[in-house]
Amino acid sequence: MLGKGEAPGHQTPAHLHKDDGDDDAPSGVVKLISAEGFEFVVDKKAAMVSNTLRNMLTSPGGFSETREGEVRFPEISTPILEKICQYFYWSLHYSSGKETSEFQIEPEITLELMMAANYLDT
Amino acid sequence: MSGGGPPRKRNFKIELFKHRVELDPKYAERTWKVLEHAIHEIYNHNASGLSFEELYRSAYNMVLHKYGEKLYDGLESTMTWRLKEISKSIEAAQGGLFLEELNTKWMDHNKALQMIRDILMYMDRTYVPQSRRTPVHELGLNLWRDHIIHSPMIHSRLLDTLLDLIHRERMGEMINRGLMRSITKMLMDLGAAVYQDDFEKPFLEVTASFYSGESQEFIECCDCGNYLKKSERRLNEEMERVSHYLDAGTEAKITSVVEKEMIANHMHRLVHMENSGLVNMLVDDKYDDLARMYNLFRRVSDGLSTIRDVMTSYLRETGKQLVTDPERLKDPVEFVQRLLNEKDKHDKIINVAFGNDKTFQNALNSSFEYFINLNNRSPEFISLYVDDKLRKGLKGATEEDVEVILDKVMMLFRYLQEKDVFEKYYKQHLAKRLLSGKTVSDDAERSMIVKLKTECGYQFTSKLEGMFTDMKTSQDTMIDFYAKKSEELGDGPTLDVHILTTGSWPTQPCPPCNLPTEILTICDKFRTYYLGTHNGRRLTWQTNMGTADIKATFGKGQKHELNVSTYQMCVLMLFNSTDGLTYKDIEQDTAIPASDLKRCLQSLACVKGKNVLRKEPMSKDISEDDTFYFNDKFTSKLVKVKIGTVVAQKESEPEKQETRQRVEEDRKPQIEAAIVRIMKSRRVLDHNSIVAEVTKQLQARFMPNPVVIKKRIESLIEREFLERDKADRKLYRYLA
Numbered sequence: 001m002l003g004k005g006e007a008p009g010h011q012t013p014a015h016l017h018k019d020d021g022d023d024d025a026p027s028g029v030v031k032l033i034s035a036e037g038f039e040f041v042v043d044k045k046a047a048m049v050s051n052t053l054r055n056m057l058t059s060p061g062g063f064s065e066t067r068e069g070e071v072r073f074p075e076i077s078t079p080i081l082e083k084i085c086q087y088f089y090w091s092l093h094y095s096s097g098k099e100t101s102e103f104q105i106e107p108e109i110t111l112e113l114m115m116a117a118n119y120l121d122t
Numbered sequence: 123m124s125g126g127g128p129p130r131k132r133n134f135k136i137e138l139f140k141h142r143v144e145l146d147p148k149y150a151e152r153t154w155k156v157l158e159h160a161i162h163e164i165y166n167h168n169a170s171g172l173s174f175e176e177l178y179r180s181a182y183n184m185v186l187h188k189y190g191e192k193l194y195d196g197l198e199s200t201m202t203w204r205l206k207e208i209s210k211s212i213e214a215a216q217g218g219l220f221l222e223e224l225n226t227k228w229m230d231h232n233k234a235l236q237m238i239r240d241i242l243m244y245m246d247r248t249y250v251p252q253s254r255r256t257p258v259h260e261l262g263l264n265l266w267r268d269h270i271i272h273s274p275m276i277h278s279r280l281l282d283t284l285l286d287l288i289h290r291e292r293m294g295e296m297i298n299r300g301l302m303r304s305i306t307k308m309l310m311d312l313g314a315a316v317y318q319d320d321f322e323k324p325f326l327e328v329t330a331s332f333y334s335g336e337s338q339e340f341i342e343c344c345d346c347g348n349y350l351k352k353s354e355r356r357l358n359e360e361m362e363r364v365s366h367y368l369d370a371g372t373e374a375k376i377t378s379v380v381e382k383e384m385i386a387n388h389m390h391r392l393v394h395m396e397n398s399g400l401v402n403m404l405v406d407d408k409y410d411d412l413a414r415m416y417n418l419f420r421r422v423s424d425g426l427s428t429i430r431d432v433m434t435s436y437l438r439e440t441g442k443q444l445v446t447d448p449e450r451l452k453d454p455v456e457f458v459q460r461l462l463n464e465k466d467k468h469d470k471i472i473n474v475a476f477g478n479d480k481t482f483q484n485a486l487n488s489s490f491e492y493f494i495n496l497n498n499r500s501p502e503f504i505s506l507y508v509d510d511k512l513r514k515g516l517k518g519a520t521e522e523d524v525e526v527i528l529d530k531v532m533m534l535f536r537y538l539q540e541k542d543v544f545e546k547y548y549k550q551h552l553a554k555r556l557l558s559g560k561t562v563s564d565d566a567e568r569s570m571i572v573k574l575k576t577e578c579g580y581q582f583t584s585k586l587e588g589m590f591t592d593m594k595t596s597q598d599t600m601i602d603f604y605a606k607k608s609e610e611l612g613d614g615p616t617l618d619v620h621i622l623t624t625g626s627w628p629t630q631p632c633p634p635c636n637l638p639t640e641i642l643t644i645c646d647k648f649r650t651y652y653l654g655t656h657n658g659r660r661l662t663w664q665t666n667m668g669t670a671d672i673k674a675t676f677g678k679g680q681k682h683e684l685n686v687s688t689y690q691m692c693v694l695m696l697f698n699s700t701d702g703l704t705y706k707d708i709e710q711d712t713a714i715p716a717s718d719l720k721r722c723l724q725s726l727a728c729v730k731g732k733n734v735l736r737k738e739p740m741s742k743d744i745s746e747d748d749t750f751y752f753n754d755k756f757t758s759k760l761v762k763v764k765i766g767t768v769v770a771q772k773e774s775e776p777e778k779q780e781t782r783q784r785v786e787e788d789r790k791p792q793i794e795a796a797i798v799r800i801m802k803s804r805r806v807l808d809h810n811s812i813v814a815e816v817t818k819q820l821q822a823r824f825m826p827n828p829v830v831i832k833k834r835i836e837s838l839i840e841r842e843f844l845e846r847d848k849a850d851r852k853l854y855r856y857l858a
Contacts, residue, residue, distance in 0.1 A: 055240040063174035
């Protein structure tokens, strides 16, 4: 189930399928910053696959993240965050029926990824 | 995030990693301080400096490190403290600002609550369900309810303020509906129970007493129409109020309160209100008021039946007056026309104002049925009405109009219980029309027959149809007669014979009068011809039913064509040979029955403008000592003079009795036939069941009288169709 097929490339997930990123409602992008300071710019729509991020970005009252459009994750490392971003897009496509292949996860990052998933409620 | 499957498979558990727990004993306390501070900042509208991620992570870690309970309790007490503060500030608000303040604070609390829930989402998601505690949002609402709405300083003040505002709006003031909407919505958000207990219940009570007072006031000073208008307006206002700022569920409750206070409690008084109640509305065709009454009353139980009962008794009363008013009985056509008008009027009311309500239609029908049958001359009058319409009333009317009129008549006919009496009269009237050639439209006649047939079946109309057949056959016979015999007949008078089948026609055996010799000759020729072609038949002359056209020359040589009856013709022919005759002479020479003779002489001598005979002494009535002379001085502008017989169009009392008797006579075999039919299939039956079944079978034609049925049963027993059961005298057996 895991690690099947070729490993995903190293491109920045933000540029994946940029063409169909602005379908509806939450427009614009949000910057996700890893523990090491790497920045990932993703569509808000994709970020909202995570319930935590969804709440963060839609909560009333203007938390700093909403105002600045960036979220820092001091506890998530760059590779994990990258994987997470890939998952956001995969999930979007999967739920809309455009994607049917499985999402691949390398066994060595499984544990950390799951922790992050729990944190992000994804 | 799950491995490779679809993203919804997510119910796995995360094991805690011991190595990550760097336990600082002050850790929990420190983290909670951060969160507590954040909660206060949120309530202070100061959240922009906070990092959602940081707060979320703090709460996440607290829960992860088993400090969920501390977090939850801390939240609860912090929020409680904030709400107590808020409650003070709301209590301090003055007068009208109270609601505003409450609303503002509610909005603030809601927003804060949502932010708090968002940052504590992880707790909500894991700790709360595990330890079975109230979710954050609900907790926030409950705390608001307990510390704000149920705070003794706010609770009753809030209710009073709301009720006062609604009262002011009812009295015509403008109030801030948006604010009301927010407040009631708040109560709903706090739970349906809060809305109902803390607002709706007292609201309904206040409303009831308000309308109870107002309706009392209205009913003392308004007439029924105005009262209904006011009630309708109030009802609409209340519904509108609900749609603007109350919960939709309140509508049914509030309308039922208003209905009860405004309508149900005063229903009878309204309906019977003097000079403006239901009866007056009916009389004056007040469609709007009636429709209003219908629509309001239908909302309350027994409302419609109240209207219906009053309407029915009104209809019966007026109907009864109508059919028993001796003045009305003088003109049958007018009588029926009034019935029809009455029916049209109420049909329209039911259609326009009562939404064509079936139950009202039934009430109308049963009322008509009731009073039409109160007058046993109704069948005769209805037939006379049709007679009038088919004689002249329909001239110039289109086919549709005719249909409409006939349909209306059929409607009245349906109400009749004694349909056989109608048939009897209809037959008489039809015969007169056919024989005198007075019927205006053959189509209309047939259409009427078809209607009767669909209503009552073949049996009912077979004789009527036979009459039409006779007319047609007679026509053919006459054409044939003249074609074959014209050379024999020469210049004598022309004869037109209607050959009527005995039984189909309402003929009565009557001795033929003495016809003038000219006529007698041709009659005999016809008899020979007819009996020659039809073997074994018997012809009798019905001289009382014929008509004649005769040419007469008067004093100054002016010629007139007189259209008279056969009897009149016989009388007039006598004056060809002499100028003066006594009554006795005429009676002897013509052998016309006395009553007919008097009538025919009266129309010849006493009608102005048509007095071709002169009578001595001059008087209105014919007496047996009168002498008659040919009136040489007769003049008329018309060449053709039609001399009608003074007809008693309506039956006279003895004739009525006679018809009645014939009807009773005709009923006997029908009742007997019904009894035999029933007994044939049942073999054994008790008396009451027979009566019931016979009535059921025959009621389409008439209502058989139980006494008559009993007599028929006895007669059948005598004739050994039935016998009484030996053991049980109440039982009858059929004897095959």
